[in-house]
Amino acid sequence: MKVGFLVxxxxxxxxxxxxxxxxxxxxxxxxxxxxxxxxxxxxxxHWAHHTLEGIPVESLATAREQPWDIAIGTWWETAFSLFELDAARHAMFVQSLEDRFYGADEAERVTAGLVLDLPVAFITEARWIRDTLAELRPDARCHLVRNGMDKEVFAGPAEIVPRLREPLRVLVEGNPSSWFKHVGAAVEAAGTMAEPRHLTVVSGERAAFAHAGIDRLVGPVSQRE
Structure with missing residues (x-):
């Protein structure tokens, strides 16, 4: 089975x-x-991720010259190239309703939404997206495929020691320049807590944080870190 993921x-x-x-x-x-x-x-x-080792990376030009069993778009902009691949089946991997990443006055908001009208099957990792797509496109096949948990990264501890008398530890991750993530609002909300808390912020945009009350600022960090 030959599968191409367009990115x-x-x-x-x-x-x-x-x-x-x-x-x-x-x-x-x-x-x-x-x-x-x-x-x-x-x-x-390219991002130097260890799982990229051994994965073939094709240009669009070389991919056009090959037959594929399945071609899968992974972001609304990749849909423009999806049907350039000679594939028996075409699909879109939907990780979010991507029109929400744009303001009401941005043309991309409309274009991103139109991708859901394409004559393709859909793959998603979230039940709520599957259910939404079922309402929007009852004629289209939609497959729920969970991402799972990387046990090498998120390994469970052998023992959990209760820390009942320590402050609540709050972690906020993200870049404040992505307005739809509301990172600044999350930091401010943590700052209004009446109970003791320890706030850690992880972001590649360190200079953007002038918030009082951040106990620890970390980043940028690699995926493994």
Whole structure:
């Protein structure tokens, strides 16, 4: 089974990390010939993630010359290239309703929403997205495929020691320049807590945080960190 996942780039982000993991698992655990297809020319080097090792990365030009069993778009912009691949089946991997990432006055909001009208099957990792797609597109097939948990990263401790008398530890992660993540509002909300708390913020945009009450500021960090 030859599967191509179309991506804009291979820079560090949560969405790209999920796609890379799915490709890695399809190759290592299921024996699929799963590959990444870059739909754009790249100016920056790829994100140096260990699971990228051994995964073929094709340009759109080379991908057009090959037959595929399944071609999967992974972000609304990749839909422009999806049908350029000679594939028996086409699908979109929907990790969010992507029109919500744009303001009401931005044209991209409309274009991102139109992707859900494409004649493709849908794959999603979230029940609420599956249920929403079932209402919007009752004619389309939609598959729920959970991301799972990477036990190498999120390993359970052998023993949990209660810390009943210590402050509540609050973690806020994200870049404040992504307005839809409301990172600033989360930091402010933690700052209004009446009970003792220890606030850690993880962000690559350290200079943007001038908030009083942040106990620890970390970042940027690698995915493994």
């Amino acid at each position: 804009n780039d291979l820079q560090l982000s949560g969405g790209v990390g999920v796609v890379v993991q799915h490709v890695h698992q399809l190759r290592s655990r299921h024996g699929f010939d799963a590959r990444l297809v870059l739909v754009r020319e790249q100016d920056d080097p």
